[in-house]
Amino acid sequence: MITTPLKMVVIVAEPVLESRLVNELRALGATGYTILDGRGEGTRHAHATDLPGANIRIEAIVSPAVAGAVMEFVSAHYFVNFSFIAYVVDVAVARSGKYSSS
Amino acid sequence: MITTPLKMVVIVAEPVLESRLVNELRALGATGYTILDGRGEGTRHAHATDLPGANIRIEAIVSPAVAGAVMEFVSAHYFVNFSFIAYVVDVAVARSGKYSSS
Amino acid sequence: MITTPLKMVVIVAEPVLESRLVNELRALGATGYTILDGRGEGTRHAHATDLPGANIRIEAIVSPAVAGAVMEFVSAHYFVNFSFIAYVVDVAVARSGKYSSS
Amino acid sequence: MNDILRVNLLSPIALAFVLGVIARAVRSEFSLPKEIYQGLSIYLLWSLGLHGGVELAHAQFGAIALPAAVTLAIGCVTPVSTYLAVRHIGRFSEADSAGIAAHYGSVSAVTFIAASTFVKGMGAEPEGFMPTLLTLLEIPGIQIALTIGALRTRATSRPVSEIMHEVLTGRTMVLLVGGLCVGALIGDKNWQVIAPFYDTKGAVFRGALCLFMLEMGVLAGARLGDLRRVGPFLFAFGILAPLIHGSLAAVVGTLAGLSIGGATILAAMAASASYIAAPPAVRMTLPDANPTYYLTLSLAITFPFNVLAGIPIFYRIAQIAHGAK
Amino acid sequence: MNDILRVNLLSPIALAFVLGVIARAVRSEFSLPKEIYQGLSIYLLWSLGLHGGVELAHAQFGAIALPAAVTLAIGCVTPVSTYLAVRHIGRFSEADSAGIAAHYGSVSAVTFIAASTFVKGMGAEPEGFMPTLLTLLEIPGIQIALTIGALRTRATSRPVSEIMHEVLTGRTMVLLVGGLCVGALIGDKNWQVIAPFYDTKGAVFRGALCLFMLEMGVLAGARLGDLRRVGPFLFAFGILAPLIHGSLAAVVGTLAGLSIGGATILAAMAASASYIAAPPAVRMTLPDANPTYYLTLSLAITFPFNVLAGIPIFYRIAQIAHGAK
Amino acid sequence: MNDILRVNLLSPIALAFVLGVIARAVRSEFSLPKEIYQGLSIYLLWSLGLHGGVELAHAQFGAIALPAAVTLAIGCVTPVSTYLAVRHIGRFSEADSAGIAAHYGSVSAVTFIAASTFVKGMGAEPEGFMPTLLTLLEIPGIQIALTIGALRTRATSRPVSEIMHEVLTGRTMVLLVGGLCVGALIGDKNWQVIAPFYDTKGAVFRGALCLFMLEMGVLAGARLGDLRRVGPFLFAFGILAPLIHGSLAAVVGTLAGLSIGGATILAAMAASASYIAAPPAVRMTLPDANPTYYLTLSLAITFPFNVLAGIPIFYRIAQIAHGAK
Numbered sequence A, B, C: 001m002i003t004t005p006l007k008m009v010v011i012v013a014e015p016v017l018e019s020r021l022v023n024e025l026r027a028l029g030a031t032g033y034t035i036l037d038g039r040g041e042g043t044r045h046a047h048a049t050d051l052p053g054a055n056i057r058i059e060a061i062v063s064p065a066v067a068g069a070v071m072e073f074v075s076a077h078y079f080v081n082f083s084f085i086a087y088v089v090d091v092a093v094a095r096s097g098k099y100s101s102s
Numbered sequence D, E, F: 001m002n003d004i005l006r007v008n009l010l011s012p013i014a015l016a017f018v019l020g021v022i023a024r025a026v027r028s029e030f031s032l033p034k035e036i037y038q039g040l041s042i043y044l045l046w047s048l049g050l051h052g053g054v055e056l057a058h059a060q061f062g063a064i065a066l067p068a069a070v071t072l073a074i075g076c077v078t079p080v081s082t083y084l085a086v087r088h089i090g091r092f093s094e095a096d097s098a099g100i101a102a103h104y105g106s107v108s109a110v111t112f113i114a115a116s117t118f119v120k121g122m123g124a125e126p127e128g129f130m131p132t133l134l135t136l137l138e139i140p141g142i143q144i145a146l147t148i149g150a151l152r153t154r155a156t157s158r159p160v161s162e163i164m165h166e167v168l169t170g171r172t173m174v175l176l177v178g179g180l181c182v183g184a185l186i187g188d189k190n191w192q193v194i195a196p197f198y199d200t201k202g203a204v205f206r207g208a209l210c211l212f213m214l215e216m217g218v219l220a221g222a223r224l225g226d227l228r229r230v231g232p233f234l235f236a237f238g239i240l241a242p243l244i245h246g247s248l249a250a251v252v253g254t255l256a257g258l259s260i261g262g263a264t265i266l267a268a269m270a271a272s273a274s275y276i277a278a279p280p281a282v283r284m285t286l287p288d289a290n291p292t293y294y295l296t297l298s299l300a301i302t303f304p305f306n307v308l309a310g311i312p313i314f315y316r317i318a319q320i321a322h323g324a325k
């Protein structure tokens, strides 16, 4: 069947950032997101939670343009102070219309 | 080491669909699946659960052919009435034999 | 923005292997990992847990070299006796420095 | 009447529910962990079954026949009356009408528990076999409504039989029916040992119920935003349907020989709409029925109405009916 | 004997377990949330430790020496007898034999609790130090069996010492040993305050135990399908091993000076197979041992046998042994 | 004094906490499921609010005015004193100083509960309105510290108002304020029915508190490794700050007319550092404040100090202050 190539931005970050990240994703043009609760370790230790290592993993399927904007934004706002990573994966979706707010 | 390129179909949907989707994936040729519990928002609001936004995320690594069949099937059966998205990711697996039912 | 292509190794395995896999990932050069709890079925039945089907899903973003080493290692040590799959996904990260231990 | 209403509104159960709604209204993110919420509901249903079983062992079965028949009758009438009203007065689609009918045809165990707690607090000890009637009412309503739906709408996406198996083997049935059997078998000596933990009149049960109602309030509050979406007809229906179904059941129950307490509980069952067993069953069999309609009705309108006002009203009606007898 | 069996089968604990199995047998998806199940087991073990510690503070240590020695002896005999039987009579692989031996060498805390509840219900108050014996039995069996396995099979994939640290610091040990110490330290005044919540003869403890057994039934029921897989030998072994180990322990315990209640509990421990501490330890050290074998044996055969039939049988044997003394 | 300390150290609460720390120290992986831990804290806070509300309904409001004023004063002083000490003596960054100030300005509900349990055990029944004071102290400290931070550091990444809404509508406030209202409304008759479950002097509450403290110990133990990271100044601060804040509060509370029990609890509140409401609020408003500092201080230093030594000390000081009056 016909699928459309899009980008999936994945963010792994401290749970405290959830509501804020969700709002920012929407503002940057994401039409939806999926959040999974997880745990992990990275290169830093700071973690403002009574459950060390608890993380949320947010994935948002967006257009390449929005993906770039999101990566820009989070690099600027979160990389310095927060337990935070972000990466982009190529995905092929059905119903691509669903993923463009315009 | 030698890895084989395959497709990973990822479905995010209402929890109520779990057992049904699992059976259908098997029927369409998937030899296994992994389910994660999550939450999210998209373009629709309907959600027949007392916990708004709860979702399951099913991933199944399959051959390109099966991936196509699964996308076809779910597009036809779920996109209209359910909170539901599906996308395909390219993956490279070891032990590719594991993923073909034939 | 500039992102760097890297590999993400994803492992789905029995929960009992968690601490061991984490140590081995670090030893093989991964600088971090994210673990999600899930459930699933595959081609085998064995599962040493009182909750049948419970699994952990570990993802680690690493260099292609480390990815290869990890796949080598797990193929050699886990495929025979454990409920275990491993696959590699191409990702594009920001701050690539974060992912190289050297 | 006002007294009874006030007494009910000042009960820990009602107040906990209201607190949950308020918390949601002020955009608090407070909520019980899902697993705790499920654990509490399992404990409540299991206690209900066990205690019911113990009392069932004492009931003479002559007394239960007529009330049981009435209960089944209610299970057949409420889904049909609901379907007809929503379809022909409200002019909603066949799927939506059948979906809503399945919810009102079935029963809300928590409403049952709230009613039992209320009447026991009022000193109107209900019959010991009421939990048995609860299990009788769980199924037929959904069954009938889904069949109507299956007949009227295009072939459902999944056989009704399969769905009914899920309903029949669902959490509520396992704990209620199972608990009834276990409770009936263990005998009084064993019961005495665990009674302080499972007694539905005890502090643990009622304390746990408060916590559960707090979360129910949060869940109901989370749907208040959808009230606009359901429109005036369904809003009115969500209050009138329980009033009518409940009032009739209170009278019929009295005629069937139930005590004031028993008749009140029967009324609460008839008036209540399921939000545990029905939603997934409807979602699977009538996918084109809009979940916002039936969930908002059950959780955000009918459930609060019954818990805050319905139950005391039915109690009063049962009193009058008994007086008239 | 039949009386005792009937009494046991009609206990809330046994019936709750059976209900869980049935729920699974009718393909119900009912199950306790994982976290609730874990929370209950933590509460049960913690109560067991605390209450045991309080009673331990009263026990004179002369009385405990011999029973302790016997317990350790049992911990050394059962894994060896199991290994030899499975390996040489059953002709299973060294890994499988050692893996199963680790399970029968260790102990199931829930079986211990069921036995305590049973004998206390029978009015045969056991010694206060029984929980202490439980902690003694937790370790050596696994230790020995894993060592056998390590010697016989190719180098294990992970040092036994590392695994034993995990077993020693596992949930069961932390709660039991820790609880024993805390219970022994707080003194009676403090204990009185929290006793209604932690008393292993109290309603909260027994009520929670029922819920836990319900889920145990579901877990056991989930493995019934594997019964075919284990074959006739292991099936018979899963019933005969506890019978033999338990009967001997009941006699030896009596000779060691234990009361009827104490001897019954010791027997239940000897008869039981671990399914919490042993499985992960065996999985890591003997990866080529088939988990289906040891898990099905422990959970779906030996555990139900002990809870439903074994414990009353051992009780009867202890009675006879005491009579013969 | 030593007696009081010993009594406190041998309390189930203190011992459970110590056990949790030890379990962590021996690298045990034991821990309560997150949902159980959250469920317990919800139950404890909800009980605290309900019971407090019931007692509040009996208090004459003349008596509460002065203590309330004192409490608010404490809420204004402690964050400032903390900020000044950490910033100018400790020479930490403005963000770190403000972040730590927010924690010491606010209050730890568990420390409050431990103090109540302690004084009640001592027979020094505190005022019924103490939980009300707890809610007064929750907010201003964080508010003030975050404002200091917002002024001193570059524009915060998120408006303080927004954060304060989260604090105000957080779990603690919903359960405490909500519980106080519900408790005050239900009246004694309703309270009697649920009291055995919610009574903060009862077995269920104290039993649950033990389990909760066990996990608190595990969480504190998990941070012991960070003690090196915080350095000698903060380590000393984590003990001296509660000592000073608490001792002063014990005296001022006594002068304000609080009983020995009430003054002790007020002291514990002043001495305590929040680790539920404050951390996320600080994380969001002062992202460049190092969480390792404030979390280790609150959880691994000040909390254990207060629970193990601080509370009995404040109790003694309150006794002396009362004697001096």
Ligand SMILES: Nc1ncnc2c1ncn2[C@@H]1O[C@H](COP(=O)(O)O)[C@@H](O)[C@H]1O
Pocket: A012, A013, A039, A040, A041, A042, A043, A044, A045, A053, A055, A082, A083, A084, A085, C030, C031, C032, C033, C034, C035, C059, C060, C061, C062, C099
């Ligand atoms: N290389 C990695 N692969 C996968 N997940 C990672 C990696 N590095 C960090 N993470 C995740 O991102 C979170 C924050 O990372 P950090 O900012 O390095 O503490 C960690 O807790 C992990 O869950």
Ligand SMILES: Nc1ncnc2c1ncn2[C@@H]1O[C@H](COP(=O)(O)O)[C@@H](O)[C@H]1O
Pocket: A030, A031, A032, A033, A034, A035, A059, A060, A061, A062, A099, B012, B013, B039, B040, B041, B042, B043, B044, B045, B053, B055, B082, B083, B084, B085
């Ligand atoms: N753009 C997206 N990116 C990631 N997940 C999405 C996206 N859109 C929808 N989802 C997920 O799919 C579920 C159903 O989407 P919808 O059908 O739009 O309600 C949502 O609850 C999300 O969990």
Ligand SMILES: Nc1ncnc2c1ncn2[C@@H]1O[C@H](COP(=O)(O)O)[C@@H](O)[C@H]1O
Pocket: B030, B031, B032, B033, B034, B035, B059, B060, B061, B062, B099, C012, C013, C039, C040, C041, C042, C043, C044, C045, C053, C055, C082, C083, C084, C085
């Ligand atoms: N084809 C697949 N797609 C996705 N996940 C799989 C697949 N096969 C196996 N898994 C996951 O890997 C786990 C172990 O697989 P197995 O070793 O085949 O039992 C399963 O429990 C699934 O969670």
Ligand code: NA
Pocket: D078, D103, D104, D105, D106, D107, D108, D269, D270, D271, D272, D273, D274
């Ligand atoms: Na109904």
Ligand code: NA
Pocket: E078, E103, E104, E105, E106, E107, E108, E269, E270, E271, E272, E273, E274
């Ligand atoms: Na054994």
Ligand code: NA
Pocket: F078, F103, F104, F105, F106, F107, F108, F269, F270, F271, F272, F273, F274
């Ligand atoms: Na403070």
